[in-house]
Amino acid sequence: MSVPDDRPVGIGIVGYGLMGRVHAYAYRAIPVYYHGQPAPVRLVGVCDVDATRAKEGVTEAGFAFGTRRVEDLVAHDDIHVIDVCTPNRFHAEAVEAALRAGKHVYCEKPLAFDLPEARRLAQLAVRAGVTHQVVSEYRFFPAMLRARELIADNFAGRIFHVRGAYLHSGYVDPDRPLEWRLRREVIGGGVLMDLGPHLLDLMRWLAGNVESVCALTETFIRERRTPEDPTRRLPVEVEDAIIVLMRFTSGALGTAELSRVATGAEDELRLELHGSNGALGFNLMDPNWLLAYDRTAPPDRRGYTKLATVQYYPPPAAMPSPKFTLGWIRSHVHSQFSFLDAVVHHRSASPSFEDAVRVHELIEACYRSARERRWIGLDEMPEP
Numbered sequence: 001m002s003v004p005d006d007r008p009v010g011i012g013i014v015g016y017g018l019m020g021r022v023h024a025y026a027y028r029a030i031p032v033y034y035h036g037q038p039a040p041v042r043l044v045g046v047c048d049v050d051a052t053r054a055k056e057g058v059t060e061a062g063f064a065f066g067t068r069r070v071e072d073l074v075a076h077d078d079i080h081v082i083d084v085c086t087p088n089r090f091h092a093e094a095v096e097a098a099l100r101a102g103k104h105v106y107c108e109k110p111l112a113f114d115l116p117e118a119r120r121l122a123q124l125a126v127r128a129g130v131t132h133q134v135v136s137e138y139r140f141f142p143a144m145l146r147a148r149e150l151i152a153d154n155f156a157g158r159i160f161h162v163r164g165a166y167l168h169s170g171y172v173d174p175d176r177p178l179e180w181r182l183r184r185e186v187i188g189g190g191v192l193m194d195l196g197p198h199l200l201d202l203m204r205w206l207a208g209n210v211e212s213v214c215a216l217t218e219t220f221i222r223e224r225r226t227p228e229d230p231t232r233r234l235p236v237e238v239e240d241a242i243i244v245l246m247r248f249t250s251g252a253l254g255t256a257e258l259s260r261v262a263t264g265a266e267d268e269l270r271l272e273l274h275g276s277n278g279a280l281g282f283n284l285m286d287p288n289w290l291l292a293y294d295r296t297a298p299p300d301r302r303g304y305t306k307l308a309t310v311q312y313y314p315p316p317a318a319m320p321s322p323k324f325t326l327g328w329i330r331s332h333v334h335s336q337f338s339f340l341d342a343v344v345h346h347r348s349a350s351p352s353f354e355d356a357v358r359v360h361e362l363i364e365a366c367y368r369s370a371r372e373r374r375w376i377g378l379d380e381m382p383e384p
């Protein structure tokens, strides 16, 4: 669906919870951050099954209308982009409705509830000929953009090790109820479906495809109360933590550790990469810096350097000046800018739904490995 030159890009958001609010904020901020580029943006419609939330989208974020029905968004001629921010189980119905109506789609991670559904959505998106992007905002941190550039310039040389961890602690409290992120039938898995898409996408983006995985999962708190009735306890069917060994197609070795019970962690995404020429390191809790070690420097000059990546976004980013410190929401602003830029200029966006399918394949391979207690090759997950 082309956006006519004389009209703003119209946005419809499905799901106005945490991420619906973040995305709405980012769309409003884009014209200011990018000096009016890539086009004027208008928040047209917000849909939430909870009518109060849909109303909040109107009064707080400034959407023109709110609704409980996704059909009202996809039928609207002034909406060009459908942005999906519902819990995982409900992504597909909104994405499919949007694609049927020829809308461009920006969808929260993970793209789908499981691998077959992800494959189906990616095929539908390609057939619809629209621009599609899955959210992976950590790609849009200046430190990660710089890391990718350095790797492409052979700064690291041949990559030996890729070490990733994404650690949260929100589920250490045994009184935390069994909300949707802990219910398999809504989220599709545990921490691997929750934090995994972020880390796995980054690891693939920086170090290439994974050939095989060997994974170990654990659920430490095996029963939790339901949100509706504190006296009713149900078994927890998803993992709190997972550790994955990986072999990359390049021959590099990797590890990924994901946990929602890592006491002391807040939003701890760590990446370390070691190669024949150099090494890189990043910690999301210290996002203004990329650590870089140049092994080709004279021995007495070697050591990790803190590269100040701060807010060095490429033009047309115009605000704020790069020296100011970075926050998480800024990466959503750049991710959404990148998507809208692709929509306006009729380009494909990245990461696309096909990239999301590669991440779903990895997730599925990890779960199969943990279940069957053996290494699983990604070639054991052939397209149907």
Ligand SMILES: NC(=O)c1ccc[n+]([C@@H]2O[C@H](COP(=O)([O-])OP(=O)(O)OC[C@H]3O[C@@H](n4cnc5c(N)ncnc54)[C@H](O)[C@@H]3O)[C@@H](O)[C@H]2O)c1
Pocket (backbone or CB within 6 Å): 014, 015, 016, 017, 018, 019, 020, 047, 048, 049, 050, 053, 085, 086, 087, 088, 090, 108, 109, 110, 135, 136, 137, 194
């Ligand atoms: N990119 C990130 O950093 C990030 C962070 C958190 C969550 N997420 C992803 O964003 C998505 C939403 O998570 P959240 O934290 O915003 O959840 P949330 O529970 O805060 O909000 C979800 C909203 O969707 C609404 N909803 C549920 N089913 C719906 C349906 N069928 N149609 C319309 N509205 C519906 C709910 O009423 C709620 O308002 C998930 O897929 C999650 O994985 C991404």
